Amino acid sequence: MLYYHTGGFTSTRKIGCNVVGIDIAELFIEEAKERARRQSVSERVEFRVADTYALPFEAGTFDAVITEFVSQFLDRGRTFKEFAPVLKTEGYMGINEMYKEERISPKAAEEIAHAEKVFGEIIELPFSLPTPEE
Structure with missing residues (x-):
């Protein structure tokens, strides 16, 4: 699962999936790695600095792509177009935002x-x- 931002811990703990979390800020990535260590999920999560508008992943890499509480900071049309190529066939896209x-x-x-x-x-x-x- 690709997780826009540095969460994804609940998905890892509750359903056991592997999560790749991305953020453009190195500080958030480092903090997320520390939280993963504290929550004993480091072996199932990976965090990377990545540009939302140019994802560094192969086509069809993820079963799901989730964005949570970040799309209000982004050009949504541009961002959501990046989701499709990295999703597996019949993959899921989730958008969890406040409005x-x-x-x-x-x-x-x-x-x-x-x-x-x-x-x-x-x-x-x-x-x-x-x-x-x-």
Whole structure:
């Protein structure tokens, strides 16, 4: 399983699959390796620095490709086009993301907007939760 970002521990523990986690940040990769050691799953997970827009894997490598809480930082159209070639025939693609409902109270909308602004400032990247339509 290819896992966009540095999670995948639950999949490894619960169903015993092998996971390759990718991230563009070396620091996140090193932290993920340490978490894998602490959770005793190092033998089933591998982490690599990789560019989401140019995956370094052979065609048909993975049974599943999962992205979790990262696509709001990416050009989704470009990223998702990278999934298909590395999936095995009849492989699965999973996208697990947060999004904001449009049917929320004005106060909740204000709090979400503030959180997006603060988080964007912290990570020094533009950040906005998509709506379901996006």
